[in-house]
Each structure stands twice: as structure tokens, then as C-alpha cells.
Amino acid sequence: MNSEAMRLTLRMTKALADIQRVRILMMMGAGELCVCQVIEVLTLAPSTVSKHLSILTAAGLLDSRKAGRWMYYRLPEGSAGEWVRPVLKWLGEMLKNEPVVVQDAKKMKMVVACDPQSLCRRQRRGE
Amino acid sequence: MNSEAMRLTLRMTKALADIQRVRILMMMGAGELCVCQVIEVLTLAPSTVSKHLSILTAAGLLDSRKAGRWMYYRLPEGSAGEWVRPVLKWLGEMLKNEPVVVQDAKKMKMVVACDPQSLCRRQRRGE
DNA sequence: GCTATGATTCGCCACATAACGAATTAATAA
DNA sequence: TTATTAATTCGTTATGTGGCGAATCATAGC
Numbered sequence: 001m002n003s004e005a006m007r008l009t010l011r012m013t014k015a016l017a018d019i020q021r022v023r024i025l026m027m028m029g030a031g032e033l034c035v036c037q038v039i040e041v042l043t044l045a046p047s048t049v050s051k052h053l054s055i056l057t058a059a060g061l062l063d064s065r066k067a068g069r070w071m072y073y074r075l076p077e078g079s080a081g082e083w084v085r086p087v088l089k090w091l092g093e094m095l096k097n098e099p100v101v102v103q104d105a106k107k108m109k110m111v112v113a114c115d116p117q118s119l120c121r122r123q124r125r126g127e
Numbered sequence: 128m129n130s131e132a133m134r135l136t137l138r139m140t141k142a143l144a145d146i147q148r149v150r151i152l153m154m155m156g157a158g159e160l161c162v163c164q165v166i167e168v169l170t171l172a173p174s175t176v177s178k179h180l181s182i183l184t185a186a187g188l189l190d191s192r193k194a195g196r197w198m199y200y201r202l203p204e205g206s207a208g209e210w211v212r213p214v215l216k217w218l219g220e221m222l223k224n225e226p227v228v229v230q231d232a233k234k235m236k237m238v239v240a241c242d243p244q245s246l247c248r249r250q251r252r253g254e
Numbered sequence: 255g256c257t258a259t260g261a262t263t264c265g266c267c268a269c270a271t272a273a274c275g276a277a278t279t280a281a282t283a284a
Numbered sequence: 285t286t287a288t289t290a291a292t293t294c295g296t297t298a299t300g301t302g303g304c305g306a307a308t309c310a311t312a313g314c
Binding site for chain 3: 285286287288289290291292293294295296297298299300301302303304305306307308309310311312313314
């Protein structure tokens with residue numbers, strides 16, 4: 001840890017200090033998700049969700065992968081997530097019975113069931 | 128954990144999302160401190176420091192004790208700090224070599240050396 | 255090339271928050 | 285009681301942040 005430590009730490013804690021971003025992290029426990037899937041669960045504007053995802057990524061709390069037009073986000077694996085995992089574990093234990101989180105998980109199941117393509121099409125038509 | 132969990136969690140993460148409050152938490156590792164000592168190290172207005180301390184306390188990250196005119200703050204002990212300790216440990220490891228934190232610790236030694244009474248008197252006269 | 259489309263960036267607005275000094279509170283000391 | 289004093293609360297200001305829609309970017313498909 002060098003003099004960047006504080007900057008990095010605050011980037012993380014600030015990233016965690018928002019309910020939508022916490023909800024996203026909890027959702028990601030189930031595996032990687034594309035942006036439109038996160039939009040569907042949070043029911044926020046695409047631009048808003050994209051911003052949240054970029055903040056989480058900049059904080060090292062998410063990794064991303066581009067596949068064609070789709071962007072997939074997931075929890076960081078391996079050594080990349082060493083500093084992150086304890087935080088996520090702590091969050092998970094704090095929130096495992098939180099209604100919002102449980103509800104999001106349920107909605108996630110529905111969303112993962114239909115493929116992203118048809119999901120985005122529905123979104124374009126306005127739900 | 129009930130439906131309050133998210134509120135509590137966000138109160139904690141928001142409390143951690145500020146550099147002055149992180150500095151305060153790191154300082155408290157050395158033991159309980161009165162407000163004027165924290166003021167001395169952070170070199171911020173008393174009202175500002177008081178606010179930070181109240182935010183940390185409301186988040187469960189600090190306990191307080193009143194002794195005469197002095198108010199002492201410390202890290203929560205025993206079962207009260209069960210959810211807090213892992214976070215503080217994580218913070219401590221992230222920041223143990225952070226210049227600001229090291230410098231604060233050094234200043235703390237000087238501050239603890241002189242008694243609070245004379246410290247506050249000096250502050251009143253404007254450093 | 256052109257169009258369609260998933261995602262991001264930009265500009266804006268409303269609201270939250272950190273900082274200060276002044277006023278207030280609570281407790282000691284005169 | 286009155287004055288002093290450590291801390292807090294209040295009011296104000298400047299800055300930061302979350303939200304949206306419009307515009308833009310990047311890739312797939314025609």
C-alpha cells in the first residue's frame with residue numbers, strides 16, 4: 001500500500017455508499033450480467049445504470065467484458081478481487097434477508113430466463 | 128437482519144465515504160480521544176469535527192462517553208462492534224502505510240502527551 | 255455504405271453534504 | 285448566581301452526486 005491507498009479506499013467506500021450500487025453488487029453474486037438485465041431489475045434509465053456500473057468498476061468492485069454489442073459485468077475473480085471479497089462477504093451477510101435484495105434476486109431469475117435480446121427489445125418499446 | 132438492514136448498511140458505508148471520518152477511525156485505534164484532540168489533529172473547525180463524530184456514532188462506528196465537559200469517543204467494544212470490527216480491520220490493512228494516516232498517528236502522540244485542558248486553551252487562543 | 259441497436263457520454267436539474275462562524279447547550283469554576 | 289468553557293446545533297454557502305433525456309459511440313446486420 002502506497003500513498004494511493006487513501007484514494008483507492010475512498011473510491012471503494014464512496015462506491016458502496018449508494019443503494020443502487022449495493023443492489024447491483026448483491027445481484028452480481030448470481031453471476032455476470034449485461035447492462036440491460038441490470039436496468040430491468042433496478043428500473044432506472046440506461047444512462048443512470050451505466051454510470052453506476054462505471055463507478056463500481058473504477059472502484060475495483062466489478063470487472064467488465066465486452067461481447068459484441070453487449071457489455072457484461074461481474075464480481076472480480078482471483079487476485080484482482082482480494083481486497084474486494086471481504087467487503088462483499090460483509091455486505092452479503094448484512095443484507096441477506098433485506099427485502100429489496102431478496103426481491104431483486106427473485107426478479108433476476110425471471111430476467112435471466114428470457115434472453116437479453118428480447119429483454120432489450122421490450123425495454124425499447126417501453127416495458 | 129430485518130428490513131432495517133439496508134438503512135444501517137448505507138449509514139455505515141456513507142459514514143466511511145469521507146476522508147476526515149476515515150482519518151478519525153484510524154486515529155481511534157490508539158484508544159479513546161476527546162473532541163479537542165481530534166480537532167487538533169485534523170485542524171478543522173470544532174463544529175465540523177463534532178458533526179463527523181456524530182455521523183460515525185450514528186453509524187455505530189464509534190461509541191461515546193461523557194466526562195464532565197469533555198466528550199470522549201472510541202471504537203465500539205464487545206458485541207456492539209461485531210459488525211464494525213471486520214470493516215475497521217479491512218480499513219486498517221488498506222491504509223496502514225498511507226502517509227496521511229502515519230502523519231496523524233505521529234501528531235496524535237504529541238497531542239496525547241499534553242493534557243486536554245491545556246490543549247483546548249491553546250486552541251481558544253488560535254493555535 | 256447505411257441502418258439498427260446496446261451502451262456510454264454529456265448537459266441539465268434537484269437534492270445531499272462538507273465546511274465555517276454564530277448562537278446555543280451543558281457542565282465546571284468563580 | 286454568574287462567568288467560563290467544551291461541545292453541539294443552526295444557518296449559510298460551495299461543492300458533489302443521482303437522476304433523466306438527448307446526443308454520441310461502437311458493433312452487428314442489411
